[in-house]
Amino acid sequence: MxxxxxxxxxxxxxxxxxxxxxxxxxxxxxxxxxxxxxxxxxxxxxxxxxxxxxxxxxxxxxxxxxxxxxxxxxxxxxxxxxxxxxxxxxxxxxxxxxxxxxxxxxxxxxxxxxxxxxxxxxxxxxxxxxxxxxxxxxxxxxxxxxxxxxxxxxMGRAPDQEDIVVSDVKSASHGKGVGQGFKLTGPERKAIELRAMQVAQEHLITLGYEVEDVSNKESYDFKATKKGSSIPVEVKGTTSSIGTVVLTRNEVELHMQSYPNNMLIVVSDINLHRSTTTPIATGGNLRQYFPWKIDDSLLKVISYEYNLI
CATH class of the missing domain: 3.30.920 (Metal Transport, Frataxin; Chain A)
Incomplete structure (x- = not known):
C-alpha cells in the first residue's frame, strides 16, 4: 500500500x-x-x-x-x-x-x-x-x-528527524505544529497504538503468557500471567526506529515500583498509511525489555504542570 x-x-x-x-x-x-x-x-x-x-x-x-x-x-x-x-x-x-x-x-x-x-x-x-x-x-x-x-x-525515520509520535506530544504540550506539517490526527495515533498492542499481544502469547488488556483501567497496557505470577507490561508504538518513547508520570512511577517484575515492549517501524479513509497501521519490529529498569538520567521533561495561586 x-x-x-x-x-x-x-x-x-x-x-x-x-x-x-x-x-x-x-x-x-x-x-x-x-x-x-x-x-x-x-x-x-x-x-x-x-x-x-x-x-x-x-x-x-x-x-x-x-x-x-x-x-x-x-x-x-x-x-x-x-x-x-x-x-x-x-x-x-x-x-x-x-x-x-x-x-x-x-x-x-x-x-x-x-x-x-x-x-x-x-x-x-x-x-x-x-x-x-x-x-x-x-x-x-x-x-x-x-x-x-x-x-x-x-514516518519520522530519516536521520535528521524526530519520531513523529514524540513530536506530536511535544507540539501538543507547547501549542506548536510538528516539523514538515505531518501532525498526527486522533485516528492515526489510535491506529499506531492498536497495531503496537496487537504485535505485543501476539508476542506475549508465544512466550506462554495469558494476556489481559487493562489499558482502559490501569497505568499499563497488559497484565501478563504465567505460572500464577503476573507482571505489568507497557507497550509503545512508533513509526520510526528505536529511539525515544513518551511516558506519563503514572507509567514511570508504576514501573519504577514494579521493577524487576515488569516489562516494556516497543514496536518500531510501524507503517502508517494515511491515503485511506481510515488510517491503517501495518508491520512493525518488536523489541522486549524484561525486566525494565527506568534510568532517571535518561528521562527528559517535556512539559510541567503549574498551579496558579
Whole structure:
C-alpha cells in the first residue's frame, strides 16, 4: 500500500549569464524540497563533457549561506545517503543498470558535492539514447524510489528527524505544529497504538503468557500471567526506529515500583498509511525489555504542570 504525493513540481537551471558547470533539471515534492538545496528529489545531471546525462535520486548537497552555496559536510551527507540507500536497497538489487555513484568530471566543489549526494543513478549516452518508453519507465522507477524516501520521512525515520509520535506530544504540550506539517490526527495515533498492542499481544502469547488488556483501567497496557505470577507490561508504538518513547508520570512511577517484575515492549517501524479513509497501521519490529529498569538520567521533561495561586 503506497502513499500518494500530489504536490510534485519541476524545475531546471543552467546558470545565469555564464553557464553552470553541471546543468540540471529535477522533479520533487514542493512541501519536502522547497529548493534544490533541501530534501530528496529526482534530478537529471549533465556531466561537463556533454556526452551524456544521468538520472539520479539525490539529496540537496549544499546550503545557501550569505548568498553563496556551501556544500554540506561529508559526515552529514553520508548519514543521509546511508539511510536513503538502505530504504531503497531491495527495490534496485535486481537492476544492474542502476549504479550507486556518478562521475560528473568536474573539478568544482559544488559539482563534487552533487556526486556525494546521489544514492541511485542511471547513465544515458547521447549517442545511444533509449526509447521514450524506456525513459518514461525509468522516470517512473525513480519516482517510486523517491516516494519510498518521502514515506520514510513521513514516518519520522530519516536521520535528521524526530519520531513523529514524540513530536506530536511535544507540539501538543507547547501549542506548536510538528516539523514538515505531518501532525498526527486522533485516528492515526489510535491506529499506531492498536497495531503496537496487537504485535505485543501476539508476542506475549508465544512466550506462554495469558494476556489481559487493562489499558482502559490501569497505568499499563497488559497484565501478563504465567505460572500464577503476573507482571505489568507497557507497550509503545512508533513509526520510526528505536529511539525515544513518551511516558506519563503514572507509567514511570508504576514501573519504577514494579521493577524487576515488569516489562516494556516497543514496536518500531510501524507503517502508517494515511491515503485511506481510515488510517491503517501495518508491520512493525518488536523489541522486549524484561525486566525494565527506568534510568532517571535518561528521562527528559517535556512539559510541567503549574498551579496558579
Amino acid at each position: 503506497e502513499q500518494e504525493y500530489t504536490d510534485i513540481s519541476f524545475e531546471g537551471k543552467d546558470g545565469v549569464g555564464r553557464k553552470t558547470d553541471v546543468p540540471w533539471s529535477r522533479f520533487y515534492s514542493k512541501s519536502r524540497s522547497k529548493s534544490a538545496t533541501q530534501g530528496w528529489y529526482v534530478v537529471y545531471l549533465f556531466p561537463t563533457h556533454g556526452n551524456g546525462i544521468y538520472v539520479c535520486l539525490a539529496h540537496g548537497s549544499s546550503r545557501l549561506e550569505n548568498g553563496s552555496f556551501v556544500p554540506r559536510s561529508n559526515d552529514e551527507l553520508k548519514q543521509l545517503t546511508d539511510w536513503g540507500s538502505a530504504v531503497i536497497a531491495s527495490s534496485i538489487k535486481s537492476r544492474p543498470d542502476i549504479v550507486k555513484s556518478i562521475n560528473l568530471e568536474s573539478k568544482l566543489k559544488l559539482a563534487q558535492s552533487y556526486e556525494k549526494s546521489v544514492i541511485a543513478a542511471k547513465y544515458y549516452d547521447l549517442t545511444n539514447l533509449p526509447s521514450l518508453e524506456e525513459l518514461t519507465q525509468d522516470a517512473c522507477l525513480f519516482a517510486g524510489l523517491l516516494g519510498q524516501l518521502y514515506f520514510g520521512e513521513d
